[in-house]
Amino acid sequence: MKTELLTERVALFQGDAAQVAQVLAPSSIDAIVTDPPAGIGLMDKEWDGDRGGREQWVAWLAGVMREALHVLKPGGHALVWALPRTSHWTATALEDAGFEVRDIVMHLFGTGFPKSLDVSKAIDKQKDNREAVLAVTRWIAEARNRAGLTNAQIDAFFGFNGMAGHWTSQGAQPHVPHEDYWPALLELLGVNELPEAIRSLAEGLISDKGKPGPDWFRRPVTGTHKEAAAGQRWLANNGLRSTPAPSSRRDIPATDAARQWQGWGTALKPAAEHWILARKPLVGTVAKNVLVHRTGALNIDGCRSSTEGKERWPSHVTFGEEAATHLSAEVPRFFYVAKPSRAERHAGVGHNFHPTVKPVGLMRWLCRLVTPPGGTVLDLFTGSGTTGIAALAEGFEFVGIEREPEYLALARARIEHALKQVRGEVTP
Template sequence: MGEWKLYRGDCREFLKTLPENSVDAVVTDPPYELNFMGREWDRTGIAFDPAFWTEVLRVLKPGAHLLAAGIGRMHHRMMVAVEDAGFEIRDCIYHIFGSGFPKNLDLSKAIDRLEGAERPVIGVDLYHARRIPNCRPALNVYSGPDMRAGADFKVTAPATEEAARWQGWGTALKPSVEIWVLARKPLAEKSVVENVLQWGTGAINIDRCRIVYRDNDSWHPGATKKISEVGPYVYNRGWSGEGTMAASPHGRWPANLVLSHAENCVKSCVPGCPVRLLDGQSGKLKSGFMRAGTERSNLGGYSGAMPALTMHDTYGDSGGASRFFYCAKVSRNERWGWCRKCSRVVLPEELDVHREERHDVVVHPTQKPLELMRWFVRLVTPPGGLVLDPFAGSGATLVAAVLEGFRCIGVEADPEYASIAEARVKAACGEKVSAAVLVGDGMEQLTFF
């Protein structure tokens, strides 16, 4: 397990205490600046401030990577701020999930409200009522992370002619993708190789983030390599037959698209799971495997650009399109909370009990899947490296870093979230967690350097 530190306070002030060129990677989920669910911390402007990212740049080692999440219509402003701070934008990683909730205006209902017309009740929307945890449709009550009360699942009909005309119209799509900017601090040396040898940073860990084959019997190594020679074809003289590009037994090359299973996916994917939706659209695909000596002309579609016979066994497998991408699993065991009534951290298995007793339970609303965060920190952190998360939230990045054997530092301004993060990291380290109290104010100087 890696060493870890968690500090409660303003990350802008905390960054000033860190030495220059001291951090190996930053993996963070900053505020989206959308005033998300009325949270004060989501409208500070910090994610769009180049001055903040300039300070992040300062503490990173030359060539070190930043992974920062954005969403929908606002992520570009964060990316511009990151670039303006001096980072090189290397790529974007698109994380597709199925748990987003649209912030939508029902135009028909809004028209009736404007006209002061009362809509007739024609039924109860049991489908959506049952999909929300701890909702009691008969009582129209929901007691969840943001303590919404009196949630109304009545189905109503338009009361005016104009409302009927615009029935079914709204203003928003369901959010189902996060966009993580992958940026790098400029190299201090002449090349990536020299920078890695000097600082340990500048590259990403491809092999530790490969997409593992789902069925070891479905792939076959030995794909041949294209060799460029002067000639009239697309691949010039085509394929040499030299098997120097054999498929890796460790898995596929990681892509800039990742998927998250729905929370209820256990033995199979539930409806609405992005993995299931993608595989359903692609169907079962079969690709590519040919035994050495197969005559290509008998297969159709080949011409003189490739040799008549395959020289080696070539790669092939089958399955849905999701097999090409990293698919993170989500578990309810990752959801920890803070009970304001009991003034303590609530373990995942205790959440339902506290909610049923109508306690005011706080659960972080944008918590990331732990498997996904482990994949992210593996991708950008060198061996034994130090990971920084300036917006620690409920601690997913810190837990991921600890489990992957990295050192890590987290900063969180909200005392309730900080307490949840502290309890989760301690549990990941094997410590017993019972009734953690609020993390106090103040920052101590680090001992890592």
């Protein structure tokens, strides 16, 4: 791993977090505060009922955290970000790595956008072309039999794994071959010319692929969604589009079935993120561990919020600004932090293009909760360096690892700027 920057208080490494134990001494870190990639890309298959994505992701994170466990002091805490939907994966990975899961800090915010399927629209979009698809796959199956071939042989010829089963299926998931495969398929099947009826069916299905069924075009359009309207106006003003895109148009159902399911969706608006709070096993009791290693306990007094002269015990719920405005009477009981301002996000770099920048205030509170005074915080997935800025502001030392050089460059610039602020060389 390449060391990018080293001052007395900060070390940055460019490389894979899984190699952390190769660059840091055993039991040299007081706390881990980290925001790993959500793993959505790896999870694609999971939603189809294939557990491959889940297993792979949990094994990957457990591998990284197992290495991190070596460099953490006994009783040291880890706070690891997770999406609520997959936070049980993150917790499992931490347990598999040898951590003890202690709690989940839930940070509530109000800016999420629901990624929900509009069921009524989906009903009107349906296309009933199964009979046509089955006619094509039936013809291919018969031609296969006439040629004395098996699906495995067709797969081997194209280098596929199971596709011939879909091309010839009369049951589940029948699939018409893409136009590029037809010439080679006909040659393999020993067919000189495709019957006209099958050709026109296949051509129609291929060119219709992905297009909604006829009911969709009968949905009366009544306007544009408010949030999309501005974008639409811009496109229209610039001569790029005169009618609303299907995704932004406001319309009403065309069929009885769609009317019945109007208002039904598949997802809630995201308004929380989880931070899994885990601990490396203690050596002896909490008291002994704290006296020997200074780790094992949480900084309760350092993380209290005060209201009306009362000091509140820190809770495992924290609030972002937007969520807090809806709950103003109750919020003072909780730790509450604004989302990163433009100034905060871009300070020291001109433009911070990292997609998932955390608020410094939240990261300061999390670092303070789990790190003994003057201790060292490790972030295995540093991104643009927000944990580092927060750790330094709290008087801690910081070690960061980031795989992507362009993100590490952002982190270095933001942290150098924060160091200047701490030294009073620039105004915050």
